[in-house]
Amino acid sequence: MSKNAAIAELLEEMANYYDLDEEIWKQRAYAKAARIISGLGQDIEELYEQGGTKALIALQGIGKGIAETLQEYLNTGKIKELLAMRKKYPGIADMLRVQGIGPKHAKVLHTTLKIRSLEDLKKAAKNHKIRALQGFGEKSEQDILEGITLLEQTKGRQLLGVALGYAREIKASLQQHPSIQKVQISGSLRRRKETIGDLDFLITSTHPKEAITYFTSLPEVTRVITKGNSKASVILNIGMNADLRVIDKKSWGAALQYFTGNKDHNVALRQLAIKKGYKLSEYGLFKGTLRIAGTSEKEIYAALGLAYIEPELRTHTGELEHAKNNTLPTLITQNDIKGDLHMHTTWSDGIASSEEMIRACMKKRYQYLAITDHSPSQRLANGLDKKQLLEHLKELRTLQKKYNIQVLFGSEVDILADGQLDYPDELLAQLDVVVASVHTRFKMSKTEMTKRICTALQNKYVTILGHPTGRLLKERKGYDVDFDKVFDCAKKQGVAIEINAQPQRMDITDSLIRRAIAQGVMLCITTDAHSTEQLNTMELGVGLARRGWAEKKNILNTKTWKSLEKYIKRRRQ
Ligand SMILES: [Zn+2]
Ligand SMILES: [Zn+2]
Incomplete structure (x- = not known):
């Protein structure tokens, strides 16, 4: 799926340029196409090889124009229009990667201050050139500098979810070579770190030289840095380094x-x-x-x-x-997972229907799933109003009769600025699972944010606190919260803390998981999937939980349906 992620990123970049050009329809179409392709359950290159442009247009939400763009990229490895846009707006793509800078801000910085690179941007912020611009202030300069530091720290690193897919493809190729017996991925990827700097492969081989030549000529390799008798270093087409070492069996x-x-x-x-x-x-x-x-x-x-x-x-x-002392935890494994309690469908901003999500979870042999679309405050994500919520509930009740898996009716409900929830209690009472999440007003003070979250946890319908830190890897630090207090509230209230397995979120962090466990808090690993494909990120969440020393008993969705039902009901009495 790795090429899908790269293509989605290019389309997203184009959408941003269309935004600058005020080509609203194109902007929307490309942004949507980016979402569809990143959530696609199939390799887009394969799809195209098998069915041509027709197969691309057959994808819901991909029109003729975008299909042609995709075709151009898949055939030639580039998109002429994108190259022209990059020329027209130099430095914009870099600026957009800085936390808090949207296309409108980038355009102002580009035209009035002639900013063409991150270096320019840094200088302008340091010299206080930005605060005087319309739509900016003193605080923006500080935020921009912080955002640039964050970018610099993660430069060249890939999300685990992207790196893992890539590494596995390379491993599979290596396993096919007749001289190679064992292949193992080592390094930070094996430790399941959330971002990965480079890939390390170890192999055993009867003919090391042939094996190394085979590795350096894999299609994923764009440049060979060194090539010796037992080791090679290359740069991959996603910009990462990869090393291969031939190891003696002993x-x-x-x-x-x-x-x-x-x-x-x-x-x-x-x-x-x-x-x-x-x-x-x-x-x-x-x-x-x-x-x-x-x-x-x-x-x-x-x-x-x-x-x-x-x-x-x-x-x-x-x-x-x-x-x-022989007191290491018995870490949770993928096999312990009995269901997924946070996912979206076409009712809000997902790209698969409720029925498709149900079938996909059945394939995983889960006992249950909760469908949790957004609440009304999430207007951009098509949050459901009361009427829609009840319609959705009706749909799920009907589907429940058709399938032999427990379908839980849920919602990812916004925690409003004052800690109240985005639906009234009488609606929440009709839901089986409530994931309460912060999606707005990230800049609150620590005290305010802590109070906001703890107030929300006191609502007896809340089951899980969603993506508790709000961080986006490589993009955004989390909000400022006192987690000792939040964990305290969660424990008292019997609310589970989410381990969100979206590759860009991986939220909460390993060290916080450890602290939560020490404080006796229940955790829950969810995928927050917006497509059937994204349900597979559960393994990333399991890896993160393991990094936080989590055992089966610490994780809510290892419970059988019967015992989960009891857990949810107990809270509501
Ligand atoms: Zn969310
Ligand atoms: Zn969500």
Whole structure:
């Protein structure tokens, strides 16, 4: 699906330029097409190869003009119109990536201050040139500088959801080569970090040279940086670096351990080895010149007197002590998940119907799903008013009769500025699941925001607090909240805290998950899917939960339907 994400990004960029040109219809069409393609359950390139332009136009929401744009890109690797627009508006695409700068702001900065790059923008903000412009102020300068710092920190990094798809495609290709036996992805991807700087592949091979040549000539590779007898470094067409190393079988476990990291974990582990009179390297665990462990990771940890440490826990935050005392958590796995409690359909801003979502969840062998479209304040996302909500409920009741899976009627209800919810209680009472989320007024003070959220949690119909920090990776820091207080409220009220698995959100963070668990709060992993394809991001949420040391018992949607039903009802009595 990786090409889909890249194409969606290009269409989104074009939509922004049309916005500047005030071509409203084109802007809407391209923005919509971007959403459709990023949520598509099929590789768009394959679709085109099999069915040509016709297959593209057959996609709902893709017109002839956009189909031609797609065709041009799939055939030539570029879009002439986009290149022309980039020339016309240099630096705009970069500016739009800064938190808080929309097309209108970018245009003002572009025309009045002649800003052509992030460097220009930074200078202008530092020299207080921006505050005098219409629509800006002192605070905007500060926000812009913060936004640029955030961008710089994540430059060249890819979202886990994007990197994982890519890495798996490359792994599958490597597995096809006759000389390659084992393939393993190591590095931060194996630890399921939310953003990934580069990809690390380890292989064993009977003919290393052939294997390396095969790797460097994969279609995903745009440039070869180094190519040796046992290692190659390349740049991939999504702008990431990837390394391949050929490993000796005897060192497989040691290399995997070494290249998985993280650095702090490895340093601590090497020190422990030294204390015990050993030496640990990427080749094995040695006593003098004698290799005493190295073929598997388990063997190495055991030889150091430790229980096996799962990759997600290797962050040097207490895992070594727990491994020594044999008190590591039994981490939650994908198999423990019994349902998904946050998703959208065409009733609001999703691209699949309720029925399509139900079928997709049945395919996953879930026991239940909750459909949670937006509430009226989310006008841009087609939030449902009272009448629509009741119609939707009727539809779901009918569908429930048709399918053998528990269909929960829910809503993602906005938490208004004062902490009240976007539907009155008598409507909320008709819902099975309420995900309460903050979507507006992010800039409140910490005290205000904490009070706002805690007020919302006191409403007895709320089941889950949605995307609790509000962060968007590479784009937006979360809002300012006192999580000790929020967790306290959640625990008292019996509300679950969401682990939102949208690749760009991955909200809340691993360290907050750990804190929530320590405070005895229930968590819930959801996909917030806007298409059937996005239901697959559950695995990203599971990875994040594991990084937060979560066990099955900490996660609400590992409960069977019967026990979940009890949990929800208990709150409402
Ligand atoms: Zn939301
Ligand atoms: Zn949502």
